[in-house]
Amino acid sequence: MSVTAPSMAPHDDLVNLAERLQQADRDGSAIRIEGGGTRYFTGRQVTGEVLSTRQHRGITSYDPVELIVSVRSGTLLQELEASLAEQGQMLPFEPPRLGEQGTIGGMVASGLSGPRRPWAGAVRDFVLGMRVLDHQGREQRFGGEVMKNVAGYDLSRLMVGAQGSLGLITEVSLKVLPIAGTSRSLRLEMSRDQAMQKLSVWGRKPLPLSGATWHDGALHLRLEGGPGSVTDTAAMIGGDRLDDRYWQQLRDWQLPLFSRESLHTDPRPLWRLSLPAQTPPLPLPELEDAIQIDDWAGCQRWLRTDIDATTLREACTRAGGHATCFTPGHTTPFTPLASAVARYHRQLKQQLDPRGIFNPGRLYPDL
Amino acid sequence: MNILHDARLDGELVQHDRAEVLAALSRAAPGLTLLHREEDLRPFECDGLAAYRVLPMLVALPETLDQVEALLRKCHEVRVPVVTRGAGTGLSGGALPLEQGVLLVMSRFNRILEIDADARIARVQPGVRNLAISEAVAPHGLYYAPDPSSQIACSIGGNVAENAGGVHCLKYGLTVHNVLSIDVMTIEGERMTIGSSALDSPGFDLLALMMGSEGMLGVVTEVTVKLLPRPETAKVLMASFDDIEKAGSAVGAIIAAGIIPGGLEMMDNLAIRAAEDFINAGYPVEAEAILLCELDGVEADVQQDIDTVRGVLETSGATGIQLARDEAERARFWAGRKNAFPAVGRMSPDYYCMDGTIPRRELPRVLKGISQLSEEYGLRVANVFHAGDGNMHPLILFDANREGELATAEALGGKILELCVEAGGSITGEHGVGREKINQMCAQFGSLEITAFHAVKRAFDAHGLLNPGKNIPTLARCAEFGAMHVHNNELPHPELPRF
Ligand SMILES: Cc1cc2nc3c(=O)[nH]c(=O)nc-3n(C[C@H](O)[C@H](O)[C@H](O)COP(=O)(O)OP(=O)(O)OC[C@H]3O[C@@H](n4cnc5c(N)ncnc54)[C@H](O)[C@@H]3O)c2cc1C
Numbered sequence: 001m002s003v004t005a006p007s008m009a010p011h012d013d014l015v016n017l018a019e020r021l022q023q024a025d026r027d028g029s030a031i032r033i034e035g036g037g038t039r040y041f042t043g044r045q046v047t048g049e050v051l052s053t054r055q056h057r058g059i060t061s062y063d064p065v066e067l068i069v070s071v072r073s074g075t076l077l078q079e080l081e082a083s084l085a086e087q088g089q090m091l092p093f094e095p096p097r098l099g100e101q102g103t104i105g106g107m108v109a110s111g112l113s114g115p116r117r118p119w120a121g122a123v124r125d126f127v128l129g130m131r132v133l134d135h136q137g138r139e140q141r142f143g144g145e146v147m148k149n150v151a152g153y154d155l156s157r158l159m160v161g162a163q164g165s166l167g168l169i170t171e172v173s174l175k176v177l178p179i180a181g182t183s184r185s186l187r188l189e190m191s192r193d194q195a196m197q198k199l200s201v202w203g204r205k206p207l208p209l210s211g212a213t214w215h216d217g218a219l220h221l222r223l224e225g226g227p228g229s230v231t232d233t234a235a236m237i238g239g240d241r242l243d244d245r246y247w248q249q250l251r252d253w254q255l256p257l258f259s260r261e262s263l264h265t266d267p268r269p270l271w272r273l274s275l276p277a278q279t280p281p282l283p284l285p286e287l288e289d290a291i292q293i294d295d296w297a298g299c300q301r302w303l304r305t306d307i308d309a310t311t312l313r314e315a316c317t318r319a320g321g322h323a324t325c326f327t328p329g330h331t332t333p334f335t336p337l338a339s340a341v342a343r344y345h346r347q348l349k350q351q352l353d354p355r356g357i358f359n360p361g362r363l364y365p366d367l
Numbered sequence: 368m369n370i371l372h373d374a375r376l377d378g379e380l381v382q383h384d385r386a387e388v389l390a391a392l393s394r395a396a397p398g399l400t401l402l403h404r405e406e407d408l409r410p411f412e413c414d415g416l417a418a419y420r421v422l423p424m425l426v427a428l429p430e431t432l433d434q435v436e437a438l439l440r441k442c443h444e445v446r447v448p449v450v451t452r453g454a455g456t457g458l459s460g461g462a463l464p465l466e467q468g469v470l471l472v473m474s475r476f477n478r479i480l481e482i483d484a485d486a487r488i489a490r491v492q493p494g495v496r497n498l499a500i501s502e503a504v505a506p507h508g509l510y511y512a513p514d515p516s517s518q519i520a521c522s523i524g525g526n527v528a529e530n531a532g533g534v535h536c537l538k539y540g541l542t543v544h545n546v547l548s549i550d551v552m553t554i555e556g557e558r559m560t561i562g563s564s565a566l567d568s569p570g571f572d573l574l575a576l577m578m579g580s581e582g583m584l585g586v587v588t589e590v591t592v593k594l595l596p597r598p599e600t601a602k603v604l605m606a607s608f609d610d611i612e613k614a615g616s617a618v619g620a621i622i623a624a625g626i627i628p629g630g631l632e633m634m635d636n637l638a639i640r641a642a643e644d645f646i647n648a649g650y651p652v653e654a655e656a657i658l659l660c661e662l663d664g665v666e667a668d669v670q671q672d673i674d675t676v677r678g679v680l681e682t683s684g685a686t687g688i689q690l691a692r693d694e695a696e697r698a699r700f701w702a703g704r705k706n707a708f709p710a711v712g713r714m715s716p717d718y719y720c721m722d723g724t725i726p727r728r729e730l731p732r733v734l735k736g737i738s739q740l741s742e743e744y745g746l747r748v749a750n751v752f753h754a755g756d757g758n759m760h761p762l763i764l765f766d767a768n769r770e771g772e773l774a775t776a777e778a779l780g781g782k783i784l785e786l787c788v789e790a791g792g793s794i795t796g797e798h799g800v801g802r803e804k805i806n807q808m809c810a811q812f813g814s815l816e817i818t819a820f821h822a823v824k825r826a827f828d829a830h831g832l833l834n835p836g837k838n839i840p841t842l843a844r845c846a847e848f849g850a851m852h853v854h855n856n857e858l859p860h861p862e863l864p865r866f
Pocket residue numbers: 414415450451452453454455456457458460461462473493514515516517520521522523524525526527528529530531532533534581582583585586587588708709797798801834
């Protein structure tokens with residue numbers, strides 16, 4: 001019997017997961033939820049007993065005509081994507097694949113989206129429903145397998161990006177979309193300013209844009225749509241052909257700036273800035289020699305820099321955005337919340353996880 | 368019938384003397400317009416669900432955020448419930464007043480504060496009408512995508528509170544997909560900005576939580592929306608069918624062909640005739656069903672999609688397919704659909720609009736079920752759908768002046784919603800639970816989920832002062848309601864005490 005590859009056969013591990021949570025709730029002991037472990041560094045470190053979702057796996061329903069798939073949280077992201085691709089469909093938000101073991105639970109709990117996000121939407125925009133185990137291991141079902149549903153509060157979207165601190169996600173229903181018929185990638189040499197100006201003009205037109213990244217003196221564009229619009233737009237825009245694999249490298253953090261090797265070897269922290277559209281470069285001299293990639297038409301900026309966290313965050317906040325540090329072990333990866341907002345975060349956590357067992361401290365020390 | 372707040376089933380409310388509350392609020396919020404005479408309160412006694420009417424204790428019409436804050440603080444202090452109202456077009460009684468409560472009307476906050484065409488966002492006050500945003504940004508070639516049929520009247524604050532959708536949300540999303548941030552005031556008068564003009568924010572996704580929360584968690588005081596470039600072209604195909612189930616299947620077939628139409632709507636014969644009679648949209652009155660399929664985007668792609676969809680419709684057995692020849696005809700086709708409710712309203716003294724959603728594949732079966740129920744209850748039902756996303760609007764025709772007919776209509780409506788839940792769907796796709804569907808919530812959710820909803824409510828409004836008796840039923844209500852509705856001999860919520 002092979003012991004190397006874990007079985008991918010569907011498996012329902014609900015009973016076991018529930019028992020573990022009940023035990024933790026009785027003891028008031030912390031649980032560290034783990035999927036594939038590929039996103040462990042996208043939050044604060046949690047000390048607690050590891051509860052793995054990996055045995056709770058499998059696609060529970062997929063009807064391509066409905067454009068909806070339901071999948072257990074321990075299912076591998078690559079497995080889901082392969083099943084969708086067989087039907088010519090995809091997860092439009094392009095979640096980064098940071099390792100082959102990445103799971104759907106991790107994808108949802110960390111809430112990261114890829115290059116198509118500004119045009120297609122983020123993970124949360126495609127979540128339709130969820131099954132969640134509460135702090136006493138009881139399964140609750142929010143949302144559902146329909147496109148529209150406004151019954152009750154939207155607790156499934158609340159779980160997206162909550163880093164597993166409100167409950168254990170056991171199953172997710174997602175809206176999926178057909179893969180675009182035609183795709184073309186372009187590279188245009190130009191300054192950052194020029195790129196932002198162009199993007200502003202193009203943004204007001206109904207062009208089939210689905211990726212826009214500036215770095216190293218060039219704007220990288222992706223067009224996706226019908227053959228007619230893609231060809232016409234490419235002709236209008238000009239520039240050089242770019243290898244389509246660029247977008248996969250960007251999405252999966254394989255460009256030199258954030259390759260997994262440099263995540264551990266480059267001493268400078270990796271920062272992700274999220275800023276309003278058309279925000280000019282931050283007026284910080286410390287950033288002049290930083291390595292930087294401006295993705296999402298400038299709304300998401302990746303930086304490697306030694307800059308002091310507070311200085312960087314203040315500049316982002318002034319610009320109407322925020323900054324996240326993705327270097328493992330960082331004590332405050334997420335921008336601290338405004339006091340009123342923080343208060344309602346604590347109250348929500350207190351209400352939904354009164355014994356504080358779910359990934360305590362993962363998001364913020366007091367959550 | 369759930370009109371009046373029932374302390375036993377909805378929770379106790381503190382009783383107050385109107386004059387005292389009036390005096391306290393006038394002192395707390397100088398300059399605040401407060402209505403208290405019966406004739407002044409009358410126009411506010413209901414929202415778009417006109418069968419439900421209650422006179423509020425007081426109506427407040429603030430013009431500044433300081434007034435809103437002072438009012439909320441005072442109401443919180445003395446424990447007076449507050450029901451927020453936008454334009455009052457809601458169809459589930461979400462803005463239905465309380466006899467013991469203040470109705471906080473946000474309609475005077477009707478200014479567009481900022482349009483940033485480069486960043487493609489607009490910052491507006493909550494009372495701004497949905498359509499007014501698209502009109503204001505039109506000179507920049509932009510628009511605000513969610514387009515509820517009530518868009519000339521409904522407010523953006525109400526849209527946020529209901530997570531409103533429209534005929535184009537299959538492709539462009541609901542309110543939740545098109546709002547970047549909101550300012551909210553809690554019942555304690557605390558101000559918060561949730562979300563930002565960036566594409567995400569740290570912490571929990573409170574923005575998603577607030578969407579569709581029906582004025583239960585806070586008062587929306589400002590909204591920043593995302594704007595989209597107007598599609599270069601939009602074409603609409605109208606297909607007629609001699610069989611409604613064939614039309615239902617065609618909907619799935621279009622999506623299966625890899626096409627996401629800008630809008631994909633369906634109407635049955637009764638709705639077609641009503642609309643034709645009212646608007647002269649050019650609909651085929653003898654058809655059992657029509658589909659309106661809008662394809663939008665860049666000219667070259669749209670042409671190709673039209674050919675594909677045409678092929679699919681032919682294979683699906685459409686008896687006629689018509690492409691709107693020009694913009695005027697396209698507008699006419701849509702006018703028929705957008706006016707379907709009032710059109711049906713002309714056929715009957717009253718109508719009751721349902722809002723269930725189902726997986727698309729269940730359309731044929733649920734349609735059959737609805738027509739059986741319609742016969743069983745002896746009331747006509749016209750069907751209008753956002754077919755592309757499985758959101759049905761069965762319109763039940765009745766006459767409230769006939770003894771017992773409203774109750775029959777409500778009972779029939781309840782049955783239709785239960786049918787939707789049983790088909791794997793939801794009791795509401797876009798109109799919200801409000802007061803109307805408070806009992807059906809017990810059919811859709813178990814007591815665990817309902818308990819979780821109450822926990823969320825407590826995190827924002829510990830004393831239950833914002834819109835009490837709406838949206839989330841108490842477990843006591845579910846126990847009572849559950850006792851009345853027994854499925855397969857199984858009591859829902861068996862763990863609850865019976866009253
Ligand atoms: C003919 C007709 C067609 C319709 N078509 C559609 C449709 O296609 N799609 C759709 O989604 N809806 C539709 N509706 C329903 C309705 O228009 C929407 O629900 C709309 O969003 C309600 O907005 P409003 O401003 O009228 O809110 P109101 O009716 O005043 O209030 C609705 C709810 O929102 C809360 N609320 C209002 N303002 C605020 C605020 N500032 N802060 C916090 N809470 C607030 C209220 O307490 C209440 O619970 C239709 C209604 C009619 C009459």
